[in-house]
Amino acid sequence: MSAPETINLLIKARWIVPVIPENKIFEDCALAIDKGVILALLPQEEAEKRYAPAQTLNLGNHVLIPGLVNAHGHAGMSLLRGYADDIPLMQWLNDHIWPAEGQWVSDQMVRDGTELAMAEMIRSGTTCFSDMYFFPEQAAQAAQQAHMRAQINFPILDFPTAWGSGPEDYLHKGLALHDDFRASPLVRIGFGPHAPYTVSDEPLEKIAVLSQELDAPVHIHLHETAQEIADSEQQYGKRPSVRLLELGLMSPLTQCVHMTQVNDTDLALLEQTGAHVIHCPQSNLKLASGFCPVQKLIDAGINVALGTDGAASNNDLDMFSEMQSAALLAKAVSGQADALNAHRALRMATLDGAKALGLEETTGSLEVGKAADITAVDLSALDMQPLYNPVSQLVYTNCGHRISHVWVGGKALMLSRQLQTLNERELIGKARWWRKQIGR
Ligand SMILES: [Zn+2]
Structure with missing residues (x-):
């Protein structure tokens, strides 16, 4: 022997x-x-x-x-957990979240919020997350330092924010960030156009070309509410999904977050382009956004991953409670008790998430290699x-x-519930400090 x-x-x-x-x-x-x-x-x-x-x-x-894959969130927003509850999406954004962000978002706020979010995610079993928020260089550095796997999507919007003056500035900064992390084994930089209703055709077309050139993912909120579809039909004469397709933005690199509104055209479009859907059941429930027809998508062969969304609309980053919500909601929406069974829900929170992020060769299952x-x-x-x-x-x-x-x-991020790469006590102190600053 x-x-x-x-x-x-x-x-x-x-x-x-x-x-x-x-x-x-x-x-x-x-x-x-x-x-x-x-x-x-x-x-x-x-x-x-x-x-x-x-x-x-x-x-x-x-x-x-x-390790679980949280395929959609806004880590920096964990400092706005519970800031505004019980309000529908557009009112929540326009009257509460966007004004608060306008006042408080900074590189330090994003750094502290991201570390708080990562600590919460590690403590509830998540090893990989996809994120879209301002000052993405802070999130990327924080993920690398805490040794989490991450896809950090830099935001692109038509209007100025604390991080940039407009689409050109966002793209310029984001591409530099992509360059900085090109060789990182843990962090991948992606494009994060916020949503079809906040980004116009010209920057979306640019993103389509650049993402293919760089083989970089595109992460976008899509079909979150029925209102989004109605507004798009009025403004552009077409559904947001069709608009994105015509702009060249639907491909296997595309991650469509939410998709509570799916008709036969959308179903065929997702199936033919290989774009992924990221389901965020608790955020959709809390903002009364609608129900993603998960089982119907899976039956059509479309890859569906799972995400918590930001802590401001959930209000936690626990993928186990998200898995439970997804499994229960799939049964209610489809009227079938066998929809999204337990093994399938676990796969959605692991391998299918890795697949959506283009990481299925690296993570998402406990396979040799x-x-x-x-x-x-x-x-x-x-x-x-x-x-x-x-x-x-x-x-x-x-x-x-x-x-x-x-x-x-292979590196331990938590042993017997003790975080190894982040300081839990320090993070609680920082969150309390921000609570005092932000007030309410
Ligand atoms: Zn979101």
């Missing part, structure tokens, strides 16, 4: 749900990790014979899953008992506060 192979880390767990192979739960197995990559998923006895790990972790009451982006959930507590099926527990019992360990690329 050959000598055991030296590796960095062996994680033994009661259950492992790798997402691929689909619908599979491994019991009493282990993940072997070396140089940040998954080497093997194998029975614990075999792992002990085959490997000499520098470190072994025994998680006897836990399930290991791929992929990055060791792993979340461990402790299922020993009273509210997890009795346990017949760990995947049922993951999706339907709201267990985001039961996350114990989180790794990205």
